[in-house]
Amino acid sequence: MELLLRLAAVALVAAAFVAADGTGTLSPSFYDATCPGLQPAVRRGVAQAVKKEARMGASLLRLFFHDCFVQGCDASILLDDTANFTGEKSAAPNANSLRGYEVIDAIKAEVEASCKATVSCADIVALAARDAVNLLGGPSWPVLLGRRDALMTTKAAAEDSLPSPTSRLPQLLHSFSKKGLNARDLVALSGAHSVGMAHCSNFREHVYKDTKINMTYAAQLRAKVCPFVGGDDNLAPLELQKPDKFDNGFFNDVITGQVLLRTDQELLGSSGSHGTTDALVREYAANADRFAAEFAMAMIKLGNMAVQDGEVRLNCRRPN
Numbered sequence: 001m002e003l004l005l006r007l008a009a010v011a012l013v014a015a016a017f018v019a020a021d022g023t024g025t026l027s028p029s030f031y032d033a034t035c036p037g038l039q040p041a042v043r044r045g046v047a048q049a050v051k052k053e054a055r056m057g058a059s060l061l062r063l064f065f066h067d068c069f070v071q072g073c074d075a076s077i078l079l080d081d082t083a084n085f086t087g088e089k090s091a092a093p094n095a096n097s098l099r100g101y102e103v104i105d106a107i108k109a110e111v112e113a114s115c116k117a118t119v120s121c122a123d124i125v126a127l128a129a130r131d132a133v134n135l136l137g138g139p140s141w142p143v144l145l146g147r148r149d150a151l152m153t154t155k156a157a158a159e160d161s162l163p164s165p166t167s168r169l170p171q172l173l174h175s176f177s178k179k180g181l182n183a184r185d186l187v188a189l190s191g192a193h194s195v196g197m198a199h200c201s202n203f204r205e206h207v208y209k210d211t212k213i214n215m216t217y218a219a220q221l222r223a224k225v226c227p228f229v230g231g232d233d234n235l236a237p238l239e240l241q242k243p244d245k246f247d248n249g250f251f252n253d254v255i256t257g258q259v260l261l262r263t264d265q266e267l268l269g270s271s272g273s274h275g276t277t278d279a280l281v282r283e284y285a286a287n288a289d290r291f292a293a294e295f296a297m298a299m300i301k302l303g304n305m306a307v308q309d310g311e312v313r314l315n316c317r318r319p320n
């Protein structure tokens with residue numbers, strides 16, 4: 001109950017913020033009159049995809065993060081490259097790595113069939129991320145709706161905004177603060193790495209060069225998954241125990257030095273001008289409910305970034 005009240009409070013604050021910005025009001029009931037079947041349709045689409053492959057839930061969660069961090073949550077990530085346009089999909093953090101585009105297409109087609117030209121792709125991505133987390137065993141929250149889809153984006157915008165897995169804590173804090181997210185949001189949202197996988201190319205440096213890693217764990221990864229040369233596309237789970245279940249186990253892995261990404265390990269034992277995030281890691285490791293509640297609140301905050309003018313795209317892969 002306390003969690004629900006806190007979420008409601010965050011939703012109100014967030015909606016007021018967006019309205020004051022002059023960019024339109026987001027509201028959980030935005031489509032209640034125009035597309036009452038929307039939320040069940042998204043839930044069905046995500047459930048089907050997760051049933052087929054649990055990891056797709058993780059992929060849909062990451063898709064939302066990568067959408068929101070670049071120009072705001074405007075489905076800019078979904079625009080396909082064309083002969084005269086190169087978008088975010090080709091940017092280094094996304095190419096050969098970001099997934100779930102077909103799942104969004106399928107849900108969009110279903111939604112268009114009953115609510116023509118009504119629901120933005122950006123809102124579908126936001127709902128899909130929420131449902132993915134919940135279907136993997138994580139919390140749920142009210143998704144504020146009414147975003148519009150971008151007409152344009154650039155590959156460079158994605159490369160400038162998305163954090164690199166070789167960053168150090170000060171860079172991570174800086175990258176998040178540029179998006180209005182604080183240290184608490186950074187640590188809570190990093191808990192998304194409770195689910196899903198990463199490529200050897202993204203954790204090689206951590207596994208071979210860093211000293212802040214459990215050496216037993218590093219030795220296993222070196223021997224079995226991530227050779228010093230080659231094997232770039234080999235995959236390992238971001239969380240050891242239950243990579244298909246959204247829980248707070250990730251924070252225990254941080255404490256025992258058993259996370260794949262340098263950036264995740266940086267959340268503990270790093271200090272700088274901004275202080276440390278150690279207390280937050282320990283708090284979320286010890287208290288699953290606290291993590292779930294604060295993750296949900298941070299996701300609402302992430303979802304409220306810079307709603308722009310734009311359109312309701314008919315096909316999520318191209319402007320109308």
Ligand code: HEM
Binds near residue numbers: 059062163263
């Ligand atoms: C803090 C900065 C972050 C960095 C540097 C980062 C980096 C990465 C990297 C390198 C991967 C592996 C990609 C691959 O090898 O294919 C990954 C996977 C993932 N990330 Fe992050 N990430 C960050 C924050 C987040 C946030 C805020 C979320 C969501 C709220 C998120 C959700 C995910 C998920 C769910 C996966 C697994 C995706 C899959 O299996 O398809 N990450 N991240």
Ligand SMILES: *[C@@H]1O[C@H](CO)[C@@H](O)[C@H](O)[C@H]1NC(C)=O
Binds near residue numbers: 082083084
């Ligand atoms: C880019 O190509 C599309 C067709 O793929 C065309 O409709 C559009 O006008 C072109 N835009 C520019 C700026 O050349």
Ligand SMILES: *[C@@H]1O[C@H](CO)[C@@H](O)[C@H](O)[C@H]1NC(C)=O
Binds near residue numbers: 216217255256257258
């Ligand atoms: C390193 O990982 C092992 C399991 O592989 C664990 O038992 C041990 O406690 C970890 N070491 C530290 C210092 O956390």
